[in-house]
Amino acid sequence: MIQILAFSKRNAPHIKGILNLTIPLNESPFWILGQYLSQLGLSTESRISLEEGKWVKYYRLNPEDVAFTISNFTFYYFF
Numbered sequence: 437m438i439q440i441l442a443f444s445k446r447n448a449p450h451i452k453g454i455l456n457l458t459i460p461l462n463e464s465p466f467w468i469l470g471q472y473l474s475q476l477g478l479s480t481e482s483r484i485s486l487e488e489g490k491w492v493k494y495y496r497l498n499p500e501d502v503a504f505t506i507s508n509f510t511f512y513y514f515f
Contacts, residue, residue, distance in 0.1 A: 437465035437466065437469070438465065440465050440468055440469055440472075441464075441465040441468060444459045444468050445459065445461060455475055457471055457472075457475065459471075466495070473497075476505065477501060477504070477505050478497055478498065478501045478502065478505060479497075479498045479501050480495045480496065480497060480498060481495070481496055481497075481498050482494060482495045482496075
C-alpha cells in the first residue's frame, strides 16, 4: 500500500488533470485506493479478525459492485 501512496503523491498533478481527483498529501493509502475504486464504480468492505492476539482488518471489493460492473462491462463490450 505504501507504493500506491508514493505513486499518487508523485503523480498528483496528472491524477488531478485526468481524473479530476485531488490527492491530499496527508491521506492514508486506503483512502487513496478507495478514491480510485470509486472512479470505477467500486467500493470495499472490511472485517476485523483477532489473529494471534492482534486485531487484523481485511478489505475486499464489495461483491454487489463487482457484479454490477461486470454485467455492465459485458453488456457494453459485446453489444
